[in-house]
Amino acid sequence: MRIPEIRNLIVREIEFPVSCxxxxxxxxxxxxxxxxxxxxxxxxxxxRCGAREFKSADELYDAVVGNVSGEHxxxxxxxxxxxxxxxxxxxx
Amino acid sequence: MSVTLVSGVPGVGASTVAAEAVxxxxxxxxxxxxxxxxxxxxxxxxxxxxxxxxxxxxxEQSALQRYAAExxxxxASNGPIVVTTNFxxxxxxGYLPGLPDPVLHEMSPERLVVVEAKPETxxxxxxxxxxxxxxxxxxxxIRFHQRMNRTAAFVYSSRSSATVHHVPNEEGAEEAAEKLTxxxxx
Numbered sequence: 001m002r003i004p005e006i007r008n009l010i011v012r013e014i015e016f017p018v019s020c021x022x023x024x025x026x027x028x029x030x031x032x033x034x035x036x037x038x039x040x041x042x043x044x045x046x047x048r049c050g051a052r053e054f055k056s057a058d059e060l061y062d063a064v065v066g067n068v069s070g071e072h073x074x075x076x077x078x079x080x081x082x083x084x085x086x087x088x089x090x091x092x
Numbered sequence: 093m094s095v096t097l098v099s100g101v102p103g104v105g106a107s108t109v110a111a112e113a114v115x116x117x118x119x120x121x122x123x124x125x126x127x128x129x130x131x132x133x134x135x136x137x138x139x140x141x142x143x144x145x146x147x148x149x150x151x152e153q154s155a156l157q158r159y160a161a162e163x164x165x166x167x168a169s170n171g172p173i174v175v176t177t178n179f180x181x182x183x184x185x186g187y188l189p190g191l192p193d194p195v196l197h198e199m200s201p202e203r204l205v206v207v208e209a210k211p212e213t214x215x216x217x218x219x220x221x222x223x224x225x226x227x228x229x230x231x232x233x234i235r236f237h238q239r240m241n242r243t244a245a246f247v248y249s250s251r252s253s254a255t256v257h258h259v260p261n262e263e264g265a266e267e268a269a270e271k272l273t274x275x276x277x278x
Binding site for chain 2: 005007008034058
């Protein structure tokens with residue numbers, strides 16, 4: 001499951017407020033992946049999260065996005081479509 | 093392929109309304125356009141949080157919008173989806189269309205839904221939200237943004253033949269979700 005799909009999962013499976021442990025019990029075994037192919041279980045992601053309770057879907061979703069491992073983060077300013085985003089092309 | 097785009101100014105409760113409506117309709121899945129942009133930005137190391145997206149240059153935002161639109165298009169090929177998004181985006185550089193032509197064309201929406209409430213109601217909801225920070229607290233700013241959203245919706249409709257629907261969220265999310273459910277069931 002890609003990260004943006006997690007929101008639909010949260011909306012369908014979780015009622016708020018909810019404890020972090022309840023989230024782990026309900027959907028902790030779901031694997032999240034990046035477009036680059038790496039993946040990890042939601043249980044591990046939430047294990048790195050300091051929150052004990054989530055009051056809304058936004059709060060839980062942000063906790064997931066904020067705690068995915070470094071493998072989910074690509075090379076700084078890398079773009080697979082040519083010149084890097086936000087940078088002027090430089091010719092040497 | 094069926095894509096319904098749902099938009100409202102920050103704090104009006106469009107995401108909550110969309111979530112409640114989708115939870116009543118098994119065939120629909122819910123996405124957020126910003127989530128897809130954030131994923132693309134994260135993978136490329138451009139931003140680390142949602143708030144940083146609105147601080148990006150117009151060029152950076154356009155590129156991320158294209159990535160997100162392609163992702164949404166692919167997901168829509170698997171079944172009907174509801175996407176919460178911003179029809180008019182307030183950035184530090186001014187308002188921008190949330191759906192420039194290439195993005196609109198990529199997603200080919202069937203319906204455009206505008207969720208609204210009175211500016212004073214939105215301002216009250218923003219003040220009561222302990223989780224999110226909102227950049228524009230004035231009622232006149234909210235009124236202007238809602239007008240921009242309406243205008244944007246009709247422009248997008250004229251360019252895509254999607255129909256525009258109005259969902260008031262004055263009384264509460266449950267009632268508004270029921271109205272949205274009716275729109276999605278048409």
